[in-house]
Amino acid sequence: MKKRVVITGLGVVAPNGVGIPAFTQAVKNGISGIRHDPQLEELQFSCQIAGKPQISEELKAAYFTELELRGFNSTGILYGVIAGTEAWKNAGLSTEINDQPDWDSGTIFGSGTSGIDKFRESIYKIDELQTRRLGSTVVAQTMNSGISAYLGGKLGLGNQVTTNSSACSTGTEAIIMAYDRIQSGQAKRILAGSTGDSGPYIWAGFDALRVCSSKFNDNPHQGSRPMSASAAGFVPGSGAGAIVVEELESALERGATIYAEILGGNVNSGGQRGNGSMTAPNSQAVQRCITDAIYNSGISPTDIDAINGHLTATTKDSLEIENWTKALGLKGENFPYINSLKSITGHCLSAAGSIESVAAILQLQEGFIFGNTNCEELHAEISSLIHPSRVPLKTINTKPDIIAKASFGFGDVNACVIFKKFQKITL
Numbered sequence: 001m002k003k004r005v006v007i008t009g010l011g012v013v014a015p016n017g018v019g020i021p022a023f024t025q026a027v028k029n030g031i032s033g034i035r036h037d038p039q040l041e042e043l044q045f046s047c048q049i050a051g052k053p054q055i056s057e058e059l060k061a062a063y064f065t066e067l068e069l070r071g072f073n074s075t076g077i078l079y080g081v082i083a084g085t086e087a088w089k090n091a092g093l094s095t096e097i098n099d100q101p102d103w104d105s106g107t108i109f110g111s112g113t114s115g116i117d118k119f120r121e122s123i124y125k126i127d128e129l130q131t132r133r134l135g136s137t138v139v140a141q142t143m144n145s146g147i148s149a150y151l152g153g154k155l156g157l158g159n160q161v162t163t164n165s166s167a168c169s170t171g172t173e174a175i176i177m178a179y180d181r182i183q184s185g186q187a188k189r190i191l192a193g194s195t196g197d198s199g200p201y202i203w204a205g206f207d208a209l210r211v212c213s214s215k216f217n218d219n220p221h222q223g224s225r226p227m228s229a230s231a232a233g234f235v236p237g238s239g240a241g242a243i244v245v246e247e248l249e250s251a252l253e254r255g256a257t258i259y260a261e262i263l264g265g266n267v268n269s270g271g272q273r274g275n276g277s278m279t280a281p282n283s284q285a286v287q288r289c290i291t292d293a294i295y296n297s298g299i300s301p302t303d304i305d306a307i308n309g310h311l312t313a314t315t316k317d318s319l320e321i322e323n324w325t326k327a328l329g330l331k332g333e334n335f336p337y338i339n340s341l342k343s344i345t346g347h348c349l350s351a352a353g354s355i356e357s358v359a360a361i362l363q364l365q366e367g368f369i370f371g372n373t374n375c376e377e378l379h380a381e382i383s384s385l386i387h388p389s390r391v392p393l394k395t396i397n398t399k400p401d402i403i404a405k406a407s408f409g410f411g412d413v414n415a416c417v418i419f420k421k422f423q424k425i426t427l
Helices: 020-029 038-042 055-063 075-090 116-127 138-142 147-153 171-184 202-208 248-253 284-295 317-328 349-366
Strands: 005-014 034-036 049-051 105-111 189-196 239-247 258-268 306-308 338-341 402-409 411-419
Touching: 005 020, 005 075, 005 189, 005 349, 020 349, 034 202, 034 258, 038 239, 049 239, 055 075, 075 105, 075 147, 075 189, 075 258, 105 147, 105 239, 105 349, 116 138, 116 189, 116 202, 116 284, 138 147, 171 189, 171 239, 171 258, 171 349, 171 402, 171 411, 189 349, 239 248, 239 349, 258 284, 258 349, 284 317, 284 411, 306 349, 349 402
Parallel strands: 105 189, 306 338, 306 402
Antiparallel strands: 005 239, 005 258, 034 049, 189 239, 258 411, 402 411
8 A cells, every 4th residue: 555645844945045934934925035145146147146055054064074174075965965854853753873774764865066166176287286285085986976975974864865856857757756665665764855056057058058047147036037938047046955754654753843745746757848948848748747747646636726936037938838838728817826946045955855855844734825936927828828916926715635746857857746734634
């Protein structure tokens, strides 16, 4: 018999809030974390604004030992460890060191890259014939699974410990992978999430592709404009989101707070066929991903109260809305509410799906739908498909029951997960 799967812990490191309390306030009040980045200006990037989490030295010291921080230079691992540990503690789970691993608990924590700044530092040392001075942690900081390895060691996880990587769909995919493992009875709980490094060496390629916003360098908070008629490209961002995904029976037995239930999801690829390519989505695959997620969840399209879309503020926003209308068979005023967190965080790339999933779950838990900043003038192609009222500009107090979260990534890969507000029950 398949297990019911719930969410018992949340953690986040976002451009507009580090930690769940700060992040919740920012999401509810439309507080942006997009700022001018002096380094991008110095390097003559077209886009000189970014969403970068604000991490103090004191906060680093709360999660890493002095020895661990010696020679440490991986923002992705930094963000992921903070978010992952917060989620673990938020779930009421222990971080005390025991002799035995926790065989029932694991982590699937995604990443696009790891330790790009550490790579750069190491390359210079190697070229200067200083290989022996690289230090003992360079491999752990630069291997793609560095984040799951760090979390596995800090939390003593004895179940599956791995890192997935699927471009911008990474975080949402990690949650679905965790759901699958728990539903099949192979684990009691999985710390699921994703992280993404900060800095020019991550963001330069997108700037070169000319897909980043360059018209708002003097007005950073206005730079990210998903679904807007004046959208001018995405604003790069970074951070990490983390979710403790747990078997319902286990959560109830230990009296855990349950934030939401995962009803199901789907992961697929368009194979870069049809209108799909390395950088463009195959619409047929996107629609199939959504419809299969709904089918796997045992619901109908009309049960969905809100959608947290991928919606990056590029020319593909209109196509995404069109794909949603076709997949759901709903349009106009019958379409669910839809929003994009990227209007206040930027596009956090491999971390986007997990950070945005945290925001989706908070909406279910606290009864609200956050507004779409910078979308006062809805794109005409979107308003021809769905009624403008379905794209709220400010936070509205309502009580959504089911939210669909989707992410679409380079390589023509897709992921969609369905979250439901949990109704309290007892064993």
